[in-house]
Amino acid sequence: MLRADVLVVGAGPAGCVAAWEAAAAAPGLDVLLIERDDAVGAPVRCAEGVGSAGLREFLNPDGAPWYSRKITKVIFWAPDDSEVRVGGGDIGYILDRTRFEPALADEAKRVGAEIWTGTEAVGMERLNGGWKVRLHGPRGEQDVLAKLVIGADGVESMVGRWAGLDTRVAARDMESCAQYVISNIAVDPDAIYLHFADRWAPGGYAWVFPKGVGVANVGLGLVALKSDGRSACAYLDAYAARYFPDGEVLGRTVGGVIAGVTVKQAVADAVMLAGDAAHMINPLSGGGIVNAMKAGRLAGRHAAAAIAAGDTSARRLNRYRDDWMALLGEDHIKYYRIKEALGKLDDAFFNRLARTVNAIPVEQRTLGRIFAHALVNHPRLIPVAARLFL
Amino acid sequence: MPPAPPRRIAAVDHDACDECGLCLPLCPPAAIRLTRRGLAVDAKTCTGCVKCIAPCPVGALAMVDA
Numbered sequence: 001m002l003r004a005d006v007l008v009v010g011a012g013p014a015g016c017v018a019a020w021e022a023a024a025a026a027p028g029l030d031v032l033l034i035e036r037d038d039a040v041g042a043p044v045r046c047a048e049g050v051g052s053a054g055l056r057e058f059l060n061p062d063g064a065p066w067y068s069r070k071i072t073k074v075i076f077w078a079p080d081d082s083e084v085r086v087g088g089g090d091i092g093y094i095l096d097r098t099r100f101e102p103a104l105a106d107e108a109k110r111v112g113a114e115i116w117t118g119t120e121a122v123g124m125e126r127l128n129g130g131w132k133v134r135l136h137g138p139r140g141e142q143d144v145l146a147k148l149v150i151g152a153d154g155v156e157s158m159v160g161r162w163a164g165l166d167t168r169v170a171a172r173d174m175e176s177c178a179q180y181v182i183s184n185i186a187v188d189p190d191a192i193y194l195h196f197a198d199r200w201a202p203g204g205y206a207w208v209f210p211k212g213v214g215v216a217n218v219g220l221g222l223v224a225l226k227s228d229g230r231s232a233c234a235y236l237d238a239y240a241a242r243y244f245p246d247g248e249v250l251g252r253t254v255g256g257v258i259a260g261v262t263v264k265q266a267v268a269d270a271v272m273l274a275g276d277a278a279h280m281i282n283p284l285s286g287g288g289i290v291n292a293m294k295a296g297r298l299a300g301r302h303a304a305a306a307i308a309a310g311d312t313s314a315r316r317l318n319r320y321r322d323d324w325m326a327l328l329g330e331d332h333i334k335y336y337r338i339k340e341a342l343g344k345l346d347d348a349f350f351n352r353l354a355r356t357v358n359a360i361p362v363e364q365r366t367l368g369r370i371f372a373h374a375l376v377n378h379p380r381l382i383p384v385a386a387r388l389f390l
Numbered sequence: 391m392p393p394a395p396p397r398r399i400a401a402v403d404h405d406a407c408d409e410c411g412l413c414l415p416l417c418p419p420a421a422i423r424l425t426r427r428g429l430a431v432d433a434k435t436c437t438g439c440v441k442c443i444a445p446c447p448v449g450a451l452a453m454v455d456a
């Protein structure tokens with residue numbers, strides 16, 4: 001039977017970085033990364049926005065071919081379409097994930113990890129202290145005996161379930177998303193737009209993330225329990241017809257964002273989950289790319305250390321979850337409480353908030369000042385803020 | 391005795407399904423499988439709980455008689 005020290009399932013940001021870190025931490029370690037899709041990075045089910053600071057921990061964007069647009073502004077649209085601009089300089093990037101993930105995968109290869117595309121895991125069982133994982137791919141059907149499995153298999157993750165972990169998601173925590181790439185539209189190509197309105201995206205928001213001049217990822221996420229029964233795609237059709245009637249739709253994608261908190265059990269004996277597979281997404285923003293990379297980095301390092309120590313028990317691997325919770329997981333629990341509190345506010349509230357914020361001169365509009373101002377003028381935000389800082 | 395009503399289970403419209411994977415974590419008994427050959431609902435495992443139906447972004451899931 002084929003053997004590997006670490007088998008990473010899924011070559012998204014979490015899996016690529018996990019393979020990269022594990023191989024880099026222990027030269028000589030056999031790291032195999034498998035990806036169901038025929039290419040790493042495609043198809044794209046994502047708006048591709050990342051913050052600069054988080055991105056730079058992994059790859060340097062300066063002059064890189066794997067991003068579409070540098071972002072220097074954030075524009076909020078209130079439910080009544082009033083606009084709030086927040087300047088900010090080096091805010092972030094809109095990636096080109098069809099190139100970004102291959103760049104991450106190249107780093108993993110450079111340090112010795114092996115990558116098989118077009119290859120899926122279809123089941124696994126315990127064997128000799130590790131896991132026998134069944135693979136389907138161009139090499140046919142085969143089993144691989146892995147000392148440790150990292151499940152970086154995204155929203156559709158099965159690795160956790162195969163290992164007996166509870167990775168179910170409640171419907172209220174699932175954002176159903178649809179997105180078009182639309183050209184021939186007049187938006188600021190240096191800004192991302194976030195549009196909060198129950199009418200257009202109940203329980204979530206709509207976004208416009210530029211890919212270039214006149215072309216952008218236009219999408220929305222909603223909670224089906226709060227919708228009027230139409231699908232996310234139907235909501236997006238209505239949204240695009242209203243705001244971008246002259247735009248040309250170049251492509252469509254759909255997907256799910258788990259807007260909850262990290263799973264209670266992110267490890268089992270000889271198994272670790274990272275990224276969307278472990279619900280490691282920021283529940284307020286729905287951003288998960290940088291989180292997935294940070295989780296992948298922790299998982300890769302802990303995997304290498306556990307194998308070197310000859311102890312891949314859940315008890316030891318729990319150090320990984322502890323590190324994750326300290327890094328971001330605890331923050332996500334706070335963000336989740338804010339999300340729940342914000343869900344109780346109505347559109348009229350956000351319209352008033354937008355007007356208040358627009359009374360602050362744009363050059364003084366930092367997020368901190370907006371927040372302070374909002375607290376004074378909208379006491380209903382105080383419990384929300386209290387939850388953020390407690 | 392009137393005949394028992396037929397058991398209702400989820401079924402996928404393969405032409406509409408985009409294979410996004412969103413419905414898998416919503417399914418309590420893990421009756422939904424996604425592979426390179428597409429999405430499949432295991433009729434024996436599905437309990438008919440309807441949790442997967444509404445969130446599908448393209449409306450590809452519906453309840454049918456088992």
Ligand SMILES: Cc1cc2nc3c(=O)[nH]c(=O)nc-3n(C[C@H](O)[C@H](O)[C@H](O)COP(=O)(O)OP(=O)(O)OC[C@H]3O[C@@H](n4cnc5c(N)ncnc54)[C@H](O)[C@@H]3O)c2cc1C
Nearest residue numbers: 010012013014036047048049120121154255275276288289
């Ligand atoms: C519409 C939409 C917009 C989004 N916009 C943003 C955004 O702007 N910014 C942001 O930060 N985040 C965004 N997200 C979230 C972001 O896409 C995810 O959080 C991120 O991709 C998670 O990375 P990951 O590596 O955990 O999982 P993924 O990127 O999902 O990678 C998992 C990989 O595993 C593979 N796989 C699954 N099962 C198997 C198997 N059995 N065998 C082999 N391979 C398998 C899959 O094919 C996939 O390639 C968005 C999500 C959606 C749906």
Ligand code: SF4
Nearest residue numbers: 407408410411413446
């Ligand atoms: S949520 Fe809908 S589109 Fe996505 S995989 Fe399930 S059935 Fe297919």
Ligand code: SF4
Nearest residue numbers: 417436437439440442
């Ligand atoms: S109806 Fe319930 S049990 Fe059946 S596939 Fe959908 S979520 Fe799973």
